[in-house]
Amino acid sequence: MRNYFDILTILAEKDFKVRYRNSVLGFLWSLLNPLAYMAILTLVFSYLLRVSIPNFAGWLLVALLVWRFFSVGTAQGLFSIVSNPSLVSKVYVPRYMIVLSNNLANFLGSSLEFLVLLPLLLGLGVGLTVTALLLPILLVLEFLLVFALSLSLSALNVKYRDFYQLWDIALQLGFFLSPIVYSASLIPARFYFLYSLNPVTRLMEALRGIFLEHQLPTVFDMTVVLGSIILFLALGLLIFRRLEKGFAEEL
Numbered sequence: 001m002r003n004y005f006d007i008l009t010i011l012a013e014k015d016f017k018v019r020y021r022n023s024v025l026g027f028l029w030s031l032l033n034p035l036a037y038m039a040i041l042t043l044v045f046s047y048l049l050r051v052s053i054p055n056f057a058g059w060l061l062v063a064l065l066v067w068r069f070f071s072v073g074t075a076q077g078l079f080s081i082v083s084n085p086s087l088v089s090k091v092y093v094p095r096y097m098i099v100l101s102n103n104l105a106n107f108l109g110s111s112l113e114f115l116v117l118l119p120l121l122l123g124l125g126v127g128l129t130v131t132a133l134l135l136p137i138l139l140v141l142e143f144l145l146v147f148a149l150s151l152s153l154s155a156l157n158v159k160y161r162d163f164y165q166l167w168d169i170a171l172q173l174g175f176f177l178s179p180i181v182y183s184a185s186l187i188p189a190r191f192y193f194l195y196s197l198n199p200v201t202r203l204m205e206a207l208r209g210i211f212l213e214h215q216l217p218t219v220f221d222m223t224v225v226l227g228s229i230i231l232f233l234a235l236g237l238l239i240f241r242r243l244e245k246g247f248a249e250e251l
Helices: 002-020 028-048 056-078 085-089 095-123 130-159 163-177 189-195 199-213 219-250
Strands: none
Touching: 002 095, 028 056, 056 095, 056 130, 056 163, 056 199, 085 095, 085 219, 095 130, 095 219, 130 163, 130 199, 130 219, 199 219
């Protein structure tokens, strides 16, 4: 167990360093990206389309970071097995650890982004209260969701090399099906329950709640997120274990 922990640490550290290697600004790019989106979308929606959401910039930035954590984590997790053929064929290491280390590197980067978010929210006039202390718990839950999905995504991408194209389309669709640039209250009542079952939406609403409204996540938020993690983890383990026997031959 100790050896596996050491291997996991080494792999996660390698993945984290590789992401910012040969980059002049390094980690700052991961923050500049959502900030640029925030500035552009705030200009469009607040000033041109006259959106009346209070503190729209902060409201938007929280959701963008949640979405970035999810989209980048699953997109990179999808390639975690394919991009490490030597670990699969030449070194004995539980293959799920390759996916896990990749997700841990993303978790570290996203956690740093959210740490930078706190002074940004203060600068935008958002007063932080004790509810902000729930941030680590919600980030861990999102990490578990990303890992659960990455297990099946990484295995399917080995078997079907164009699978990443489908996931890219799914992420583009998911961006507009999540309340990032609009309020969930705009969804028609007859579709709202189905819409609200999106675990990423529930994480966005929970984080907006603790930062902007100083409220605890609702029981419904936590039920949907935890239920989704359990469901996707069970499905991911099933798919991963079924397909991993062919990894070495496929790579």
